[in-house]
Amino acid sequence: MRGTCIIRSPPPPAASRRRSMAHPRFRAGAEVEITSPIHRLRGTLFPGRIVAPSRRKPNSFLVEYRTLVAPSDACRPSRPYREEVPVGLLRPAPPAEAEAGPGPGPGGRGFRLGDAVDAFLNGGWWEGAITKELKNARFMVYFRCVKREYRFDAAELRLHREWVNGNWAPPFEDEGEDGDDDDGDGEEVTSTMGEKSGDVFRIAKGVFTKGALVEVRSDEDGLQGAWFAATIINKVAKNRFFIEYQTLRAEDNSSEYLREQVAASHMRPYPPETFVIDPYERNASVDALYNEGWWEGTVERVLDRMQYRVYFKGTEDRMVCHHSELRLHQDWVNGKWVMPS
Known part of the structure; x- marks a missing residue:
């Protein structure tokens, strides 16, 4: 970004690539976990992988489930189920960790009474709590969603974690x-x-x-x-x-x-996701996606077809950007994300 010039945005075929870059955790082939949109399965996390950004829906991805199979018939053999899901229902697959049953082990501490855990059942991870320690590294787990207890081996459990602003909690x-x-x-x-x-x-x-x-x-x-x-x-x-x-x-x-x-x-x-549906206003502080990175700039002029002319003070450049190539600018201040007033 050198010299004062206006660089036109790439043609539409790059749209899916821009969407993928805007969500770097969700590149094609990335292992993910998918929250089911079905009410009776809400809260269940199913393992899968990213196939590609959606061509029809913004901030959505085509995913392929690892444990769910699409309906089949005599003419079409069974195959992994695919569907398009919004990014809000996705999270990266957590790193593998070796849990060791009731005692300390190579991967850290073992499971304990009262632990919040995920239990693998019917192809997905269900959130529950350990209510009883049994012999041979087995546990009773209570699921609040169905108000029932089930027995699991330690190998079928993992500590429950949430994905919050690009980090696992607890880490x-x-x-x-x-x-x-x-x-x-x-x-x-x-x-x-x-x-x-x-x-x-x-x-x-x-x-x-x-x-x-x-x-x-x-x-x-x-x-x-x-x-x-x-x-x-x-x-x-x-x-x-x-x-x-x-x-x-x-x-x-x-x-x-x-x-x-x-x-x-x-x-x-990594900044939290900020989805802006309405057009940006003139003088809005934004980050523009260009050359694989995010550049701080200001909306200098609002154009037609959801495009903007953005001015970059640091390099004194100007560039025409599509709405999908921008995000609200945020600063990391004292351990918090702050947006310019």
């Missing part, structure tokens, strides 16, 4: 090999991501944990000010992390994504 326990944290629970660092105002922000403990989705700021020539989605692989030193980018390739035409070490001061949590 997964580190294996103790990612750095020098005493408690292995994440990194508490001092970040200087607010240099425009001269503020120094403190990152909340647990934000920068293994597997967390973050955004990384580039200082490379021509990329200053751009934020790129990435996943934390592990911590390599105090205030330094090894990350894998979600959209940047290691080399041109490579199928592998770029990995590198970055300082915590160049990272921030």
Whole structure:
């Protein structure tokens, strides 16, 4: 983004790619869990994978279930069930962790009486609570949705976790090999991501944990000010992390994504989703998706067909962007996301 010019947006065939980049966790082939929209199954999480962004519905994806089969007949053999679901019903598949029944084990602590757990039943994960510990690493689990108890082996259970703003809650326990944290629970660092105002922000403990989705700021020539989605692989030193980018390739035409070490001061949590249906107004603060990253800008002019001319103060460039290529600008301040007033 150099020189004062207006760069026209790419033609419509790139629309599905833009939608995929706007949700970097949900690339084609990504393993996910899908919340059922069916009322009697509400709250159940089914394993599946992303096939492609929806061509018909914004912020939706075509998914293929791992455990559900489409109706079949004599002319058409059974096959995995596919459907389009909104992004709000998707979350990444949680990392595997080895639970060890009633006692401590290699993957961390075992299950305990009263634990909130997910139990694998009828092809999906159902939320419940352990009400009784049995022999041979078996447990009774109570499901509030049906007001009944069932017996499960430890291998059929996992601790219940929620996916909140790009992080697992509660977070997964580190294996103790990612750095020098005493408690292995994440990194508490001092970040200087607010240099425009001269503020120094403190990152909340647990934000920068293994597997967390973050955004990384580039200082490379021509990329200053751009934020790129990435996943934390592990911590390599105090205030330094090894990350894998979600959209940047290691080399041109490579199928592998770029990995590198970055300082915590160049990272921030991935912003929460903000869906804007109405057109942006003039002078709105936005981030524009361009060259695989998000660039801070201002809507300079509202055009026809849900397009805008956006001005980038940092580079003094202007670019025409479609509504789907923009998101509301947010700043990470004192452990919270803040929108400009």
